[in-house]
Amino acid sequence: MGETLSDVAYRHISKKLVSGELVAGQKLSEQTIAAECGISRTPVREAVRRLTEEGLLYQIPSSGTYVARPDRRQLIDAFEVRMALETFAMERAVRNLTKANRDELRKACETMHAMAVSLRTRRRPLLEGRPLVTFLTADLSFHLLLLKAAGNHLAIKIVTNVYQRNLFFGQYSHKRDLRHVAWAWRQHAEVERAIRRGDPSAAARWMHAHISWSMADALTAFDAATAAATRSGRAPSDPVHDALAQITARFT
Structure with missing residues (x-):
């Protein structure tokens, strides 16, 4: 089944969210999105509905x-x-990987390593x-290759969505400095080495460790960013809170 117009709008808005072009609290214009995609507003509304259900957008009546x-x-x-799905799928993935798949995993690791080296030398x-786009593309490709080899198409769809959500959150949490990029590369490399040895248990342990580390790193940065915003009095706008405050103000 080909890509629908709603899919086009969904992908376009998602790209804006991940890139930071659309930021927390910003109002989304369906008319602008429709014009940018060259489509009507109907498929844009469907895309907005999907992203709202996924928690990336809020809709406020009459606003x-x-x-x-x-x-x-x-x-x-x-x-x-991600942790549950990707570690569970590892054994089947290792069993089903072709030589071409293994080469792609190795190349993804090499790309991540090159980005770490570039960051250090420059x-x-x-x-x-x-460079960040290159790194993130290699990262996602590595994970999706394993899920594809496991043969679970629903898991691919779920993890792709969750990964996108992680990237969106990453605009407000992860600071992809040398430490983060180097550790991410090393953990992917350890998964790849375990796969090369034919050891799915070790690969699953490293994948679990990698996602656990990423979560801890993201939460630490997220908490620091939240605390800094609170201290400065410039916490990100919450549209639901703002709308409720406006309604309350009318009756006080």
Whole structure:
């Protein structure tokens, strides 16, 4: 089945969320999205409905659609779903991987390593722009290759959605500095080495450790960012809270 117009709008909005072009509290214009995609507003509304159900957008009656503020509990939930699905699928994935699949896993690791080396040699504080996109693409490809080899298409769909959610949260949590990028590369490399040895148990342990570490790292950064915003008095706008405050103000 081909991509629908709703899928086009969904992918377009998702890209804006992940890139940070749309930020927490910002109002979403369906008309603008429709114009950018060259489609009518009907498929855009369907895409907005899907993203609202996924918790990335809020809809406020008589006000509009807004970008949600990342929630700590949702961040934990997203990582735990990945942890459960990806470690469970490892044994079947290792059994089914072809030589071409294994080569792709190795190349994904090499790409992540190259990004870490580039960050160190150029002495830049954070991985940003095209290098960040390259790193994240290699990261996601690594995980999806394993799920594809496991043959569970529902797991692929769920993890893709959850990974996207992690990337959205990452705009407000992860600071992809040398430490983060180097550790992420090493953990993927350990999974790949275990697969090469034909040891699915070790691969599953490393995958579990990798996702656990990523979650802890994200939560630490998320908490620090939240505390900093609170101290400065510039906490990200929450559209639901703002709407309730406006309604309350009318009666006080």
